[in-house]
Amino acid sequence: MPWKVTRGAGAWISRLRLSGRAAEANYGSWWNAIASTREGAYALTYVVDDEEDYRTRGWYGDANSFGAKQLLEMGSVGRESRVLEIGCGMARIGREMAPHVREWHGADISKNMLHLARERTEGMDNVFLHELPDVSLGLFADESFDFVYATIVFMHLDKEDLFQYLVEARRVLKPDRFAYFDTWNLLHPDTYRQWRRTQESNIGSHKVRGRIQFATPVELRSYLEDVGFDVLRLDDDKLLRALCRRGPVRSHEPDDGRPPFGYIDVPRNGGTVRGELHVEGWALDDIERIEVFLDGSQRLGEAQLGRPRPDVAEAFPRYSRSASCGFVLDVGGTSPPSGRHTLQVVATDAHGAATDLAGNYRTFVFGT
Ligand SMILES: C[S@@+](CC[C@H](N)C(=O)[O-])C[C@H]1O[C@@H](n2cnc3c(N)ncnc32)[C@H](O)[C@@H]1O
Incomplete structure (x- = not known):
């Protein structure tokens, strides 16, 4: 091709x-x-x-x-x-x-x-x-x-x-x-x-x-x-x-020593955010903390972990904490200026390995 x-x-x-x-x-x-x-x-x-x-x-x-x-x-x-x-x-x-x-x-x-x-x-x-x-x-x-x-x-x-x-x-x-x-x-x-x-x-x-x-x-x-x-x-x-x-067909794999992975459900990639910025998703593999940044540098805060995610548990049954791997962060205070922004959602595991769940291309438009 x-x-x-x-x-x-x-x-x-x-x-x-x-x-x-x-x-x-x-x-x-x-x-x-x-x-x-x-x-x-x-x-x-x-x-x-x-x-x-x-x-x-x-x-x-x-x-x-x-x-x-x-x-x-x-x-x-x-x-x-x-x-x-x-x-x-x-x-x-x-x-x-x-x-x-x-x-x-x-x-x-x-x-x-x-x-x-x-x-x-x-x-x-x-x-x-x-x-x-x-x-x-x-x-x-x-x-x-x-x-x-x-x-x-x-x-x-x-x-x-x-x-x-x-x-x-x-x-x-x-x-x-x-x-x-x-x-x-x-x-x-x-x-x-x-x-x-x-x-x-x-x-x-x-x-x-x-x-x-x-x-x-x-x-x-x-x-x-x-x-x-x-x-x-x-x-x-x-x-x-x-x-x-x-590998072996595993029945259970709580922590495999590799970096975390997951997904951001909100905000939608390329979507428009109005009012307060709300970040929500899930991450797996021995997660210790999830930090959210705006435009590559501004730290917005640390997400709350442990939210129920029965859908993820079904997809990843081998991970012991998959049923409660959801996270959420409501960013109060000053809103970002109107226009296009990038989001970084960095999940870090118990061994210090980190993944930006947002990848390279998670953007959203802030509009009032
Ligand atoms: C775009 S070509 C890529 C060929 C080769 N991998 C390369 O990189 O040059 C896709 C190839 O997949 C084969 N293919 C399509 N469906 C297939 C299937 N169900 N099982 C096995 N081969 C299939 C096609 O016949 C074709 O040769």
């Missing part, structure tokens, strides 16, 4: 609309139609029809997608490793990664994509390509890979199918080994706008099969932890990028 949210997105999305028939297609037939020509496959797995440039992107990645270089490092992958890519497309990454590993396996639901991958990896005897019959990795044995990843694939799947691949990815991964996944972040303002645009063309039964879909950071984390991954890193810019390690 890679999909430029700001520049190329419109053209890319309109390619995704294709014909009315696309709405009825299954994953395989939809992607086969795309990859029935090399130009079509390039267009949806990249932006231009230029093999040399494509190879560079396969190694270095670009703004929206990691390449083999980063994935080898993130996955602690070496010469003895057996690696699996889910949704490998034309082996953009695999072609560049294969010389650095023992076996690179590319699995994809589109036989046309795999045909192009085969052409691009001809003569590479440690490349193995697999056509997936459905949304499962049933072709592969339990605990048989050292690294499993899927990039620019999950944003084309329904949530149920994304979740199923996570279950399967964990199953085929060896214990304690790494996995990497990404998808678009619904909560980033740019990607949210993009979702609103595609939402209009995907109502009722007229859904484009390969349309772009989105997830929230909390949602993705919840899926990953639910299936038994430890989330080591979750970047939540436009793209949600998750580096995980296969």
Whole structure:
């Protein structure tokens, strides 16, 4: 693809609309139609029809997608490793990664994509390509890979199918080994706008099969932890990028030693605040205090902890305090001046690890 949210997105999305028939297609037939020509496959797995440039992107990645270089490092992958890519497309990454590993396996639901991958990896005897019959990795044995990843694939799947691949990815991964996944972040303002645009063309039964879909950071984390991954890193810019390690399927995890995480329900990102500023949300993982700041520096106060959150308890049952992980702060006194402001909500845990729950882009407008 890679999909430029700001520049190329419109053209890319309109390619995704294709014909009315696309709405009825299954994953395989939809992607086969795309990859029935090399130009079509390039267009949806990249932006231009230029093999040399494509190879560079396969190694270095670009703004929206990691390449083999980063994935080898993130996955602690070496010469003895057996690696699996889910949704490998034309082996953009695999072609560049294969010389650095023992076996690179590319699995994809589109036989046309795999045909192009085969052409691009001809003569590479440690490349193995697999056509997936459905949304499962049933072709592969339990605990048989050292690294499993899927990039620019999950944003084309329904949530149920994304979740199923996570279950399967964990199953085929060896214990304690790494996995990497990404998808678009619904909560980033740019990607949210993009979702609103595609939402209009995907109502009722007229859904484009390969349309772009989105997830929230909390949602993705919840899926990953639910299936038994430890989330080591979750970047939540436009793209949600998750580096995980296969862990045990846990029944209870009150404090895992990693920084806190959570969500701000109020004020709404980009929303308008009138009257007193009220901040409300939830945070998990051994929280000691939550401090709220305005515009990067002005401390507004410390939130009151321990508010009931049965909804969070349901989503994160392994965290012992999830049922009472809500927080609230009513900021009295002088109101901020009218106009746009940023909010920082810093949750600190018992070990001093801190997370700004507001991320980089939580803004609100104060209006009287
Ligand atoms: C945008 S391309 C990305 C290809 C490759 N990961 C890359 O980064 O160049 C998406 C790929 O996902 C594959 N795909 C789509 N739905 C799939 C599914 N349900 N199961 C497996 N692969 C799927 C498509 O056939 C296509 O090759």
